Amino acid sequence: MSARPIPVELAYGGERAALLLPAGLTLHRPAEPPASVARDPLACVAQALDHPLDALPLAEAARGQERVTIVVPDPTRPSAARVYLLPVIARLARAGLTPRHIRVVIARGIHAAASRPEVEELVGPEVLEALGPVQSSPDLPEWNATIAKDEELGEVRVHRQVADAGLVILTGAITPHHLAGFGGGAKALVPGTAERDTVVAAHRLTLRTLVAPDGTIVPVEGRMAPNPFREALLRVARAFGRCWLLNVVLDAQGSIVGAAGGDVASAHAEAARLWQRLRAPGAPTPCDLVLAGAASPRADDLVQAHKALRAALAWARPGAPVVWLARAGKGPGHPEFLPWFESGRLDRHLAALRRTFHPYGLTAYALRRAAFEHPVHVVSEVSPDVTRGMGLLPFATPQAALDHALAHHDVRSVAVLENAGA
Numbered sequence: 001m002s003a004r005p006i007p008v009e010l011a012y013g014g015e016r017a018a019l020l021l022p023a024g025l026t027l028h029r030p031a032e033p034p035a036s037v038a039r040d041p042l043a044c045v046a047q048a049l050d051h052p053l054d055a056l057p058l059a060e061a062a063r064g065q066e067r068v069t070i071v072v073p074d075p076t077r078p079s080a081a082r083v084y085l086l087p088v089i090a091r092l093a094r095a096g097l098t099p100r101h102i103r104v105v106i107a108r109g110i111h112a113a114a115s116r117p118e119v120e121e122l123v124g125p126e127v128l129e130a131l132g133p134v135q136s137s138p139d140l141p142e143w144n145a146t147i148a149k150d151e152e153l154g155e156v157r158v159h160r161q162v163a164d165a166g167l168v169i170l171t172g173a174i175t176p177h178h179l180a181g182f183g184g185g186a187k188a189l190v191p192g193t194a195e196r197d198t199v200v201a202a203h204r205l206t207l208r209t210l211v212a213p214d215g216t217i218v219p220v221e222g223r224m225a226p227n228p229f230r231e232a233l234l235r236v237a238r239a240f241g242r243c244w245l246l247n248v249v250l251d252a253q254g255s256i257v258g259a260a261g262g263d264v265a266s267a268h269a270e271a272a273r274l275w276q277r278l279r280a281p282g283a284p285t286p287c288d289l290v291l292a293g294a295a296s297p298r299a300d301d302l303v304q305a306h307k308a309l310r311a312a313l314a315w316a317r318p319g320a321p322v323v324w325l326a327r328a329g330k331g332p333g334h335p336e337f338l339p340w341f342e343s344g345r346l347d348r349h350l351a352a353l354r355r356t357f358h359p360y361g362l363t364a365y366a367l368r369r370a371a372f373e374h375p376v377h378v379v380s381e382v383s384p385d386v387t388r389g390m391g392l393l394p395f396a397t398p399q400a401a402l403d404h405a406l407a408h409h410d411v412r413s414v415a416v417l418e419n420a421g422a
Helices: 041-050 058-062 081-094 116-123 125-131 196-204 206-210 228-240 264-278 302-313 338-342 346-355 359-373 384-389 398-408
Strands: 006-013 015-021 026-028 068-073 102-107 144-150 154-159 167-173 243-250 256-262 289-292 322-325 376-379 393-395 413-417
Touching: 006 289, 006 322, 006 413, 015 398, 041 058, 041 081, 041 243, 041 256, 058 081, 058 167, 058 243, 068 081, 081 102, 081 116, 081 125, 081 167, 081 243, 081 256, 102 116, 102 125, 116 125, 144 228, 154 196, 196 206, 196 228, 196 359, 206 228, 206 359, 228 264, 243 264, 256 264, 289 302, 289 398, 302 322, 302 359, 302 413, 322 398, 338 359, 346 359, 376 398, 384 393, 393 398
Parallel strands: 026 413, 068 102, 068 167, 167 243, 289 322, 289 413, 322 376, 376 393
Antiparallel strands: 006 015, 144 154, 243 256
């Protein structure tokens, strides 16, 4: 009796894709994070708001303020904002603030603006109705104002509803980040609410850390090591001087299992420590083949789905194939992303990036570098002509991509990352 094929499932946007692996392969999956006691999400948030690090409790910090602005991540970042916003607003009410004193700004950096249904899902119908959140405006100078002049970033401009607030509450979930080491922290201010020139100036600093002299990409996710990008963002937040931070830690289902509040640097460092204790997976096992799924919202365009590919590469032996499920129902991403794939050889691409930096040029370089070092089999709603031009190997179905990888490579071990973007 022959051994049966091995069924696996991967995230594919908002759906699940079923694949069959041949019998006899050794499968590796990310180890489950350390077990933790289930906690009440609201209790976690309350503890952070009322017992902060190196700052006054939020209600005290807000007392007497004429304008308070709450900054929340855009829908491309899982955040549980609709859960933590209500206790934040309750503390502001306790400080005597009414809705006319409180504003909510959605930090979208240079991402596409969110739709009204996406905003409602992000903040909840109560906050949408009562406070009318606005989105940051990277390309409308009249909606931005200067908050600092930095030695490396130059004139730092952010949304006016942030710039003119007496207190700015930066919020979001702590997650590994391919540029900053960890998301959250001062990143919510800049690049989150910043004008485009400021966003580009900040991201230019990532070249120092992310790209080695030989052009290879240096992984920084999940590390609090020295990082010029993160350090510049913190420097700006300190110069602005009006920030109070709330960062939460989410479990695999998106529920809050930890939180830290207070000073931007102290609370961010504590949230990162909480993430490492509660959520950090075990070390990757290099394999002969990597299967990488990506779920919405981090699979809605190729720019966002690229983060799943970066995570997958940590599990790949040198030259090993990757099957990358990047649905990208909204297309490749920003219009300034695709032109970078016409910049010639990798060395010319990197030289152009160093001359005229753009964040999407760096993402394009990292994607091209991945495809140069590994056969990347992609399944996507983006046209095969487009993905082929990126150096990828396009396939119509996940199984077709898997079968091709198995047929052309000696595969004995397989890493299965159901949602690599997480």
